[in-house]
Amino acid sequence: MNRRHLLRGVGAVGAATALAACSGGTDTANTGTVDTSGLKQRRLKMVTAWPKNFPGLGTGAERIARRIEALSGGAMSVKLYAANELVSGLEAFDAVSQGKADFYHGAEYYWQGKSPAFNFFAAVPMGMTAAEITGWIRYGGGQELWDELSAGFNVKPFLGGNSGTQMGGWFAKEINTVEDFQGLRIRMPGLGGEVLKRLGASPVTKAGGEIFQALSQGNIDATEWVGPWNDLAFGFYSIVKNYYYPGIHEPGTAIALGMNLDLWNDFNEHERTIIETASAAENDIMLAEFNSNNARALDTLINEHDVILRRFSDEILIELGRISAEVVAETADHDDLTRRIYDSYIKARIEGIRWGALAEQGYMNARQLSEG
Template sequence: MDRRQFFRQAATAGVGAAAATALTAPLAAPAIAQENPKITWRMTSSFTKNTDILFTAATEIVESVKEASDGNFTIHPFAAGEVVPGLQAADAVSAGTVEMAHTCAYYYIGKDPTFALGTAVPFGLNARQTNAWFSVGGGNELINEFLSGYNLYSLPAGNTGAQMGGWFRKEINTVSDLNGLKMRIAGLAGQVMQKLGVTPQQIAGGDVYAALEKGTIDATEFVGPYDDQKLGFVKVAKYYYYPAWWEGGPAVHAFFNLEKFNALPKSYQRMLKDACANANQNMLARYDANNAKALKQLVAEGAVLKPFSQEILDASYKAAQEVYADITARNAAFKKIYDSQQAFKKDGYLWNQIAEYTYDTYMMVQQRKGTL
């Protein structure tokens, strides 16, 4: 047998052996099935379904993950109150009652004021700065270092943009007009307002209208024109103030049970990260697209637009600095994250005032002149 014939016969035998093995051996599970196990989670929201832009972000995350995993990773969303009350969402995640939540970190400042820095603080970052700080400014790492002590992991999953200053039953022209006012206001803004004579109230979004209607509160802030119109605040308080100096660009987050998140396959973790990033972008886009139309409708329904006076803004800014000085002196976690945001904000506004502000200011003048 020559050399060529030997190799031809060996190759033929090899093919036959391989075929026999394939016919007799059990089929191996496809790699994709091993990498994409069947997993079912529950997500509780701090928002009701009638605040649809907020709640839609949660359902978008659910749909994105389901599609990316070919239906193997399923998350069931629940509105505020369906599993736990809206302001207990993080507690449910931390305890493992549910695997994740869609919520705002500043709802939980009763545990530690550092939670406020995950959403927004008075005279803090605007929306673009917030997203930049979380994405490339080290913000996400700093927040999650803090949250790990609560068995939580978070990802930005929404931003409303700068909010309105809220609805008031009477005009607020001076600091003295704030004295004795009962106002629904969340986060550290409540502590700042308290220095100005306000009695702050923390009330879940779904309960605000009833409290305002009954006179339990005299004023409320919520988000902005789109949500405020749907919630009907103009019917019970006509003075609509701006801006919400306490929420220049508040982040909404997806909170995950840290142990559950770490136990996921890396591919599922990536799906969640991508889904949250998409929801984060889309929420801000939806508010930008809908607020102008809603504002026109609110004015037609009787809303009286009023800017906060310079006196109130200056007094609020001063009070905010006093609050921060007090907290940073006794809370190392807060100081670490607050200092990072402050440094980022200083550079942010150094740049913003050059091109963005100049361009936007010129275009706003054209809008007012009717020449756009």
């Protein structure tokens, strides 16, 4: 089966069903008459880094699982385990690497302890937007480098979602100057945490389900999570009220679907196309869902829960940008592969900045002028 033609070998009814499976709001349980010839009966496990039924991230993983089932005509069934149901959220990668599970759905910076290069396939501070990182991975050589990195851990990676530009986070006290980060205990994983560490903060990595308790008990003074939609669901507004933007640490966070490489190598072309199609569909749908729901959730936080929206000062943003460049560049010294990934990423980022200044940013500036 040629991967460029999703529906080749699928009958007319099956084609309609397969297309429906790639949409966000239709029932994917009806598999119609999808041609299952050449497909093995497989019972697969997916572990995630997200709490059960968590909006956008957890439900995005569920959608991928259901699409795989629909596109395979039921030949592949995927049982999904949320964080802590089979393994903890931060153990999902190892479970797939070791063959204890078949897929994981999570953010690659959670695995930076294995290689700092994983950060580039999720988000780096002052890095690429959702559109830019998708372009790099699909057409700028990013996927090939990601494959090479992950193969060292017996994993085959795919883009499996994007949460878009994130917020700066929730803070118990106002952050008016760079000095206000001194001694601040903040939940922030990845390279963003290292940036704040150099400002004097004490960053910690906690899975999503652990954040509320840590914040409510005073074990941390601040946290970032995702954005208004997810933050509203977690109820951070009931603990602290200062909500900062922009989130320079995660400007367009790619979410990964990781698959056990031995299993991927056992798949035929038809089966591989199903996985590629299911994950690619979610990359588009999740970003649209986040952008739509974040706008409404922000209104709810401000108007119904008295949240105070605050912008980091120019002084803070300039310093964050300076340190971010240092931290990201230093990761390239880890090994040859990380250097090659860094060089490729930075090249794509520069191209994105040049084009974006004329395209999206140029238009956004014009639109803001017209709005007065």
